[in-house]
Amino acid sequence: MHQIVMRFASLYAIVKSVTLSLRNLPKEVEKAILGISRREGISLNKAALRLLEASLRKPARNSDFEECCGTWSNTEADAFDAALAGMRQVDPADWAPAG
Secondary structure: OHHHHHHHHHHHHHHHOOOOOOOOOOHHHHHHHHHHHHHHOOOHHHHHHHHHHHHHOOOOOOOOOHHHHOOOOHHHHHHHHHHHHHHHOOOHHHHOOOO
């Protein structure tokens, strides 16, 4: 019975936990992992896990709908501003008290 329980426990541990080996890390990733590890006094494994978890919490890169709507060049933006310039003038008479 003991052997069955131990075999089941070993199988459970294998399924529950994932081991991952990373090779050829880019220098900036390696530097970030080492920096967190040294700064916080934690293992490289824990530092790598923190970076991975933090990356999941970041907002979407294009959360301003740039992909859908596009962007204007500086020339296009300047032309748009010039076209609206007349509408941006405040006429004091519009703000005078009635009467």
